[in-house]
């Protein structure tokens with residue numbers, strides 16, 4: 237077992253699943269000849285050919301809809317949306333069709349579809365290219381939404397998503413693609429809908445996912461040197477949300493900070509804070525702290541962009557406020 | 560409609576069957592209207608009155624291996640595809656015995672066994688799905704074509720154009736079937752389409768298009784047969800613009816005030832597919848008054864049985880509200896508050 241990157245974990249899993257099941261196919265813009273905007277599909281066109289690795293025109297609504305229709309007939313498409321910002325032109329197909337077809341038609345057909353896409357903002361990509369919309373999908377019954385933070389979880393959750401018979405939105409992060417972690421060779425899956433305590437602690441619980449989990453783990457390590465013991469709950473799945481794991485942790489530490497990159501109002505942190513007060517009110521020694529994105533279109537200038545998104549420092553500040 | 564030469568017994572029976580199907584559809588929609596007024600049916604409800612030949616002609620040309628995706632004005636399509644009127648009416652009534660288990664309603668009928676892949680109520684939404692289904696047929700090396708049915712006004716939405724491009728690029732056997740009843744809701748084709756010849760709308764995608772008289776069941780059947788064959792063997796998508804006259808308002812609750820009453824009366828008289836076809840059958844001695852009358856009685860009985868079936872169907876159980884939510888079970892669903900509410 238040697239450490240591999242998050243990108244390698246995704247790339248190898250796509251290759252393994254294409255080899256395992258002939259109904260699996262990849263669709264997306266520039267995923268074949270160009271090898272993927274972020275090289276997640278590198279080498280796969282050569283190995284599996286254009287029938288299995290389908291370069292699409294720039295027509296997100298059209299090809300996401302086509303992927304849903306193909307899934308209804310038994311294929312298992314894995315669609316790449318270049319970044320989550322472009323998913324908005326396909327949202328009708330995802331919310332009005334993918335999420336509803338199984339239920340609304342009385343369970344007659346399944347939609348085994350995965351849509352992979354990186355979310356969040358790094359690298360001065362500015363207002364239209366730095367957004368986080370996973371909450372929009374997590375809001376929608378009928379979808380499943382996962383957001384791994386480590387190469388191990390990326391592989392295990394991608395396997396689970398591809399083998400699942402429901403539409404799964406698979407959230408990645410540009411900032412995580414080059415991060416490394418240990419990934420075993422065996423065929424494991426990480427179950428959808430189950431969070432993980434990534435680090436145990438006793439003073440405060442930090443609830444996070446994806447890139448914010450990585451930041452929370454750094455913060456926990458840093459604060460440990462000051463004698464502050466931080467427990468990090470990594471959600472891994474946003475829908476379904478593993479409320480029992482969050483609540484168990486908060487009942488132990490009696491303090492909670494919830495963190496997500498999306499905008500503050502109506503965002504993921506609002507859902508997490510509401511859940512904690514509903515189910516662990518009597519255990520709280522301090523108000524739940526929310527750390528989220530400032531409510532502006534993300535500015536380009538480096539200094540402005542840096543304060544607009546949650547950072548290690550803003551997380552540390554929130555923790556200190558309630559200790 | 561050309562005069563048939565000598566016909567076999569089967570061919571005669573088939574020609575008569577089209578009339579039966581059109582009549583069944585006509586009465587199904589009239590009874591549906593009646594049941595809506597009696598508050599047995601809720602929601603939006605769009606009827607196929609005037610489109611009987613369009614629909615029966617299409618279904619007569621399709622094969623069992625074909626798939627159909629339609630808009631929300633789809634009662635007649637699923638009926639003509641061979642689904643019994645009882646479970647259809649039961650769906651409109653919101654019963655467990657409905658074709659979608661009472662979860663869909665008038666706009667969301669479905670029968671996977673018949674390749675009827677759903678009514679869809681977001682304008683244009685069904686079109687990309689049909690392209691993907693056709694892609695899947697080709698991928699799996701299976702025969703068949705896929706129909707993407709839509710209304711005339713739906714040809715103005717972006718999904719249609721993305722779908723034309725994808726279907727042509729990927730050589731998908733799709734029939735883009737425009738049920739052209741002349742209106743969106745209240746707007747005419749000219750009001751909303753800079754190219755009112757809808758069959759030309761594939762031009763910039765190199766998708767062939769044709770127009771056909773949608774009140775002539777045999778003309779529709781023959782056009783679909785020819786284009787279906789080409790789609791299947793050559794992977795050539797095609798647009799078929801099928802023109803008919805909408806008998807009533809956009810939906811059951813639309814009083815149709817924006818149309819001139821005389822124009823509507825005239826349209827119903829001159830463009831009634833059943834009237835045309837019964838005259839044709841009689842002129843060619845394929846049916847007589849007695850047979851036509853017998854059909855009316857038979858359909859009347861079938862429709863009454865369908866309404867009775869729907870009425871007798873059980874309501875879905877409250878505790879089954881989450882059934883069908885996910886095909887692959889996962890933990891932590893439903894959320895605790897919503898689970899609690901069912902126990903209150």
Ligand SMILES: Cc1ncc(C[n+]2csc(CCOP(=O)(O)OP(=O)(O)O)c2C)c(N)n1
Pocket residue numbers: 605632680681682683709710711712713714738740742743744809
């Ligand atoms: C995306 C979207 N916009 C608007 C509507 C509301 N709407 C429902 S039917 C309709 C008119 C569609 O007309 P047409 O495509 O000609 O079909 P017809 O109803 O005549 O069969 C409209 C505007 C909708 N369902 N979906």
